[in-house]
Amino acid sequence: MENKELQSSSPLESTTIDYEKIAASEPFQHLVKSKRKFLVPLTVFFLVFYFALPFLTSFTKMLNHYAIGDISWAWIFAFAQFIMTWTLCTVYVKKANKFDDMAGNILEEYKNKGSNV
Template sequence: MEPKPDYNRISTSPHFKRLMHKKKRFLFPMTLFFLVFYFLLPVLTSYSKTLNEPAIGPISWAWVFAFAQFIMTWTLCILYSRKSVQFDQEIEQIKQEAAGRTKA
């Protein structure tokens, strides 16, 4: 049976702190953008007439904005999926360091 990892030592390691900093720098702006973009539609439709104007024929800007939310969600998911590969590689390095093995 393998010994349990020393989570206190892992959480104070420079490699782990650097990973967490990278993740926060990536996730915070993405989350903020998502929330603002997502809640902008109901706020603008409630307190503004801008989105009720026709954009393309009978299609209003509200429909264009709503469709753009799907595109935004897919784009953010793709970006995160690609970035998570890098995070996973760093996590594997941290796990190996914690187990006493260093991968070059």
């Protein structure tokens, strides 16, 4: 059976970390639930918004109408996808930094409590 304790990757630290114990801890479970609560709706929104353009242009005539001068709703929707992508990337990076901080705090708590997470 393989050893579940892994050596820390930092050359300055010689402590072993029991990742299974950390994964079973309440703070880590909270982190996983928080990430899932954030990522699943964001991913679903992105996929629906992304695939709506080819679906609407292929199977309906809804986006064929002119919105502003000679610019149709299809062009506006396509441009909105760029804005949506930039916005979601910005939101994700900010939220991922918070998740990284939470993970770092979990590891620090583990190390400070002497492996009694």
